Amino acid sequence: MTSMKVAIAGATGAAGIPMIQELLAAGHLVTALTRVGSSGASKLPSHPNLSIVAVDYESISSLTNALEGHQAVVACFGVATPIGSQDVLIDASVVAGVSRFFPAEFGTDTDNSRCANLPVFANKVHALEYLKKKVQANPGFSYTALCPGAFLDWGLKHAFFVDPKTHSATIYDGGNLPFSTTTLTTISKAVVSILAHLEETQNRHLYIHDAVVTQNQLIAIAKKIDGKDWDLAHTTTSSAEASAYEELEKEKPDPMKFLFPLLQVSVLAEGYGGDFSAHLDNKLLGIEGMDDAELASLMARYL
Template identity: 40%
Template sequence: MASSPTIALAGATGGLGPAVLEELLANNFHVTLLTRQGSNSAGGVAKSELLNISEIGYSDIKGMTDVLRGIDVVVSTVGNPGLDNQIPLIDAAVAAGVKRFIPSEFGADPEHEKNKPLPFYIRKLRILDHLKEKAANNPGFSYSRVTTHAFLDWGITEGFLLNPKVHQITIYNGGNTRFSVTTLRTIARAIVAIANNLDGTKNRPVFVHDAAITQNQLVRYAKEADGIDWAMESMDTKQLLHDSLEEMKKPNPDLAKAMRGLTFVAVYDEDHGPDLTDRLSNKLLGLPVMTEKEVAEVIKKAMLAA
C-alpha cells in the first residue's frame, strides 16, 4: 500500500487551521506545521509523533524551499492578513518539488463572474492566477482550490451568520435564498480527501458543502435550539453592494465595514451563486450531504457553544 502524502500546513492556529490539523493527524498524515519566525502561535498545539514544527520567514524563499523538500502537499489556511504571503510560499513549493498546493479559499467562489469584480477577491484571484501560471510551467506541480461557501458552525459561534448572544440577525432579500453551508470538520475532511486523490482533484476547483439552507431555516433551527425569539432586521443585498462600494470611495473609508458588506453580498445574493448544489464535488471526495435534521443539530450545538 502506498504511503500517505506528507503535508505542510500554514495557518494552523487560525479559525479553520486547528480543525484541519486535527483531521490530518487523525488520518495518520505526517504534518509539518509552518510558523512564522519568532512566533509562539504553535505553543498550544498538542504534541504528536506525526507532527513537526518548522519556523519560516515568508521573505526567505530559499529557507522555505529547504523546509518544504520532501513535502507532497502544502495546505494554506492563513487568514486575510496573510493571504499575500502565499505568493512566496507557492514559489518555494515549486522549487522544493511539492506536488500540490491548496490555497486559503474555503469561502464564496472567487471566480464566479459576479464575485470577480468585488475588491474583497482581488488578492485571492491574484494568488489563483499565480498558481495557474506555476502549474502550467511546472508539470510536477498542481493546485486545488476549495470552495465551501459559508462556514456553518464557525459562522454561528463567531456571530457571522447570526448573533446568538443577543439573538439578532439581518435577513437579506426576504431570507429565502438558498446558500451553501459547511462545517469546519467537513472542510478538513475535504482536504484529507484531496490529499488522497491528487489525480482526480488536479488543477481544478473543488466545491464542497454540508447542505444548502435559507436564512429563514437558519432562524427556525436556532429558535428550536433554545426557544427564544429573534430580532430581525431586513436588508437588500443590491443596496448593500452599492453602500459598500460607496464606502470604499470615501477619503477615509471604513474598510472593515465595506469588506464585511461585500462578504454578505457574496454569501446571500442569488446572482452570486451562493448555492453550490449543482457544482458539488462531494461524491468525488466521498463526502455525504447532511439531512435537515443533521443541519439542525449542528446549529443547536453551535448555539450552545457560542
C-alpha cells in the same frame, strides 16, 4: 492511504487547526508553518507527527528549506492578507518539489465572475492566476481550489449569517436565498480526501457542502429548538455592497465596514454562485452532508 508530508501555512488560524487535526488523524506527517516571532504555535496540539517550523513568508530560501520533502502545501492565510502574499510560498513549493498546492480559498466560488470581482477576493484571484502559470511551466506541480461555501460552525459562532447567541439577525433580501455551507471538520476531511484523489482533483475548483440553507431556515431551526423570538433587521445586499464600496473610497477604510459586508454579499446575494448544488463534488470526496437533525444539533450548540 499512503502517508504524505503536508505543510500548512497559516496553520494557527480558524481553518488551519482543524485541518491539522484531520490530517494527523488520517496518518499524514504534518508541518505547521508559523511566522517568525508569532505566538500562534501555542494554539497547536502536541503530536509525534506534527512539526512546527517558523518561517519568513517573504524568503524563498526559508520556505524552500521548510518545504523540502513535502508532497502537499495548504495555504490557510486569512482573507485580509495582502495581494501576492502566497506568491513566494507557491514559488518555494515548486522549487521544493511539492506536487499539490491548496491556495487560501476555502470560501465562496472564485470561479464565479461576480464573486471574483469583489475586492475582498483580489488576493485569492491573484493567487489562482499565479498558480495557473506555475502549473503550466512545471508539469509535476498542481493545485486544488477547495470551495466549501460559508463555514457553518464558524458562521454560527461569529454571527456571520444569523446570531444564535443573541437571537438576532440582519436579513438580506428577504432571507430566502439558498447558500452552501460546510463545517470546519468536513472541510478538513475534504482536504484529506483530495490527497487520496489527486488525479481527479487537480488544477480545478472543487465544490463541497454539508447543507444548503437560507437565513430564514436557520432561524426556524433555532426557534424549533428553544421557542424564543428573534430580533430581526432587514436590508438588501445591494445596499450592503454600496456602503462597503463607499467605505473603500475612504483614505483609511475600516475593515469592519467593508470586509464582513462584502463576504456576506458573496454568500447571501443572488448571482454570486453561493449554492453549489448543481456542480457538487461531495460524492467524489465521500462527503455525506448533514440531515435536518444534524443541523438542529449543531445549531443547539450555539444558542
